[in-house]
Amino acid sequence: MQTYDDAPKVKKGIVIMKKSTEYLKREISEKFVGSWQSDYFRALGYFSSTSEDNARQRADAIYTLFERPVPHIFKNDYIVGSIRDVMTDIDEETRRRSSEISGKYIERGFGSNADHYSTDYGAVLSEGLPGMLSRIEASKAAHAGEEDRLRYLGAMETALSGLRARLLKYSDRCEELVGREGYDGGRLNWIASNCRRAALGIPETFAQALQLVWMIHTCYCIEGRYAMALGRIDQYMYPFFRRDIDNGVMTEEFAEELLENVFMKIYEHRAYGGADDVVNICVGGSKPDGSSDVNELSYLVLEAVKSCATPGPNLSARISQSSPDEFLDACLKVIGTGIGYPALMNDEVNIEALRRYGCYEEADIYNYSMVGCIENFITGKQPPWSDGRFDTPRYFEYLFNGGVSYDGKSEGIDSGDVSDISSMDDLMKKFEKQIADGARKYVERFCAHNKKERPEELTTPFLSCFCDGCIEKGLDVNMGGSKYRSVHGAAVMGVGTVCDSLAAIEKTVFADGTATLAELRDAMLANFKGYEKLRETLLRAPKYGNNDDFVDKYAVWYVDFLSKEFKKYRTPDGGYFYIAMAANTNNISAGREIGATPDGRLAGEPLSDAASPTYGRDTRGPTSTVLSVTKPDYGQVACGTVLNQKFSPGMFADGKREKLASLIRTYFARGGQEMQINATSRETLKDAMDHPEKYSDLVVRVSGFSAYYVTLERAVQEDILSRTQQE
Amino acid sequence: MTELNVSNIQFFSTGDGPGIRSTIFLKGCNLRCPWCHNPETVSPYPQTLVYAGSGKTVSYGIRMKIDEIIEAVMQDADFYSSSGGGITISGGEPMLQAREVAELCKRLRELGIHTLIDTAGGVPWENFEEVLPYANCFFYDLKTPDERVCAETVGGDFHLIIGNLKRLVSSLADVHVRIPLIPGVNSDDDSLKKSEKLLASIGVKTVDLLPFHRMASSKYDAMESTYAFRDTEPLSEKRIEEIKSIFNENFSVTVER
Incomplete structure (x- = not known):
């Protein structure tokens, strides 16, 4: 076993190159020649593959994709693995032939379970690659005679061997680089031995464990996957952290530097591709006995993300009642720097929401992490995630306009002439019918898309190695291999717009009688031109976010109804449809497509965002927003919720943060699910x-x-x- | 039913005492501080401010029954208890409505809510006697240590203000003195040292410093009145630290921003 003494920069616990993160960022940002050529590296494998079997062919392509590129090692690397490997320069003819060959093999996309996945890295680290490979061997023996499964297990083995080969190639490359200008030879040798250990054994040190995790992650990335989570890094890395600290072979500062070294490389995605990857990292949480999972590493992860200050790592903090106040305070300090995360998750509500489906084991529920922005994921035990947008205010158009949108481009159901509606109850029933029809169509559309390609032709032999059950069953993650079924998240959008609209209708038409539904329809069709007075009346009606039950009751209905409606359906492999109260700025684009609404919103204006009240209408301040927003039962929102709140930087000063923390604790105690705070x-x-x-x-x-x-x-x-x- | 002349209620107040608070700004003031950042609370009559740039319109001034106030502020009870917060009654000069304020504080106290009165103190001592049994804490403004400045710039009775402060302190009430740091009025070394000496002699223990800001300038525009402090630059951080050090010796000092 080698120790950190091989790394000259960290001798005696003194970190000399704490600036390595900054220099690494510079290195990543330097100009280079080449472009994304994963097709080329895949084609090498497809070209030489002798198999007729799809998974086998894909595995051969994965092998060359992982193994053939020349490893790119940054001078400031401690943990290696770069997507720049596949950014290379090839001639036009080779490029053409490559995409011809690789193009025959369609890849899955978002919506067909390609990515948004959180690996159970804890399980991986406990057995290492040798453990995984021997499990494949054992499974082969168990499935003797089952040709399909044996073939698939062979494909998994090849894909996994690609990862091993890649680690060894990185190791060799490090040794080659010793003596090159700008490289530290001692450090290169140290990295080389970490890579070898990660390839051939069970990781023993923090650095070796992180090396294995990161190399798996970069493999996902060069496969073309996006939003692959790093999961509960403070949990699965903790045993290694503890041991290294106790053995005196690593300082906390160096552990943080290693984390920074990894987090900064998420930035590569932006530097080369122009867009940020959304790599969710989850800290905190709680155990089934209610105790807190927060540990020293949780704080170091927060610090490391803060130091990197790049948008790539999307940090989530699972805050439970047992989370120490210092942890919440540390989260707020990071948020106060203006980077907008960690997103604060109410652990109790998320756990309850997952539990209510009744299909997950308790231990698996407690080990949930997030993928993408906020989506709750049973870590390493279900197929990659998908979600979509379901904007609800558009159903007013169908309700008011005989089943056709105002622009005539889309259709709902014809629920009759709106003037025939005589009560709010009647209106709600018809509105529910419209939404239910929309939900059914949404599900049909999704399932049709998801099933478009035959699963046996879109196999995923690499990722399947990392999903619980696939190795044991010898099945692809999307063909029944995983322990749990795939889930889809329908992001139901526009709660504020819908609540305000329903309250405005109730007040104006049914309570005060100042307008008829027909007048309201005419006004919306005219985008309120000539109906300015009516619009003012509508705008004066109670608005969501001010702790007024007259309107807030519709938010309770909204969450109840939509979760119930989507719960009726199943994904193609038999999993659930969750709902999310999230929008991810899609409320702006969705708003552009939707005509005027009964709340006085003009055509084209944004819908209300995520779970939030309509922007600018919650006039009593954040406490009232919290009081309103916590009325619905978010135990029905398994995918997750976003409540965006902005505070001026002064709120993050010493002496003020605890007031913000109290606001959050109260929000959570009342059943709020998530708060995303922005320091302006x-x-x-x-x-x-x-x-x-x-x-x-x-x-x-x-x-x-x-x-x-x-x-x-x-x-x-x-x-x-x-x-x-x-x- | 007792009514109060309320300017507005601000929820999630984070600068007006401990924890998360709701601040009830009462309308009507007997001082005329030219730097005032809440000029809409000076007159006892309702006013509507129209902000030219953004078109925002905000109305101030409503007579509210105590029950209505209680109902409004008790919505946030969870927040007060989780944060150690409560209700601040400010203004304007809340002590001009002492009897009503006392009743409000009594009701809130019965509900277990911490109450704090933010006053400039220029009222008869009897008014304080009304609220003393019920209010938990006082923020007591010291605008100037100088009798002449008090009379000419602020329009207040210096001896009444200081006399009340003395009696309040000796009555063992929880009193925090707040000094607005106003350039050209009270933030030169001489005035500050004078304030420091005065407060030490009275036996005050805690001092909050409130550096001047000119965020109110657009309120003056919206009220169509002039603002003498429109072009006054805020104090520098360095100067604020210097001022803090003057008080550090004898007081527990915080700078409230």
């Missing part, structure tokens, strides 16, 4: 000076005074801006 950064404040319309509800709070930022004079806005700079 300098950039935001500057943008608000130029585009006040986008920031109408941004509040600045000081002693005895609070003001809407956009109402302040420019000179005063400058004052606040300069104060932000000091913080």
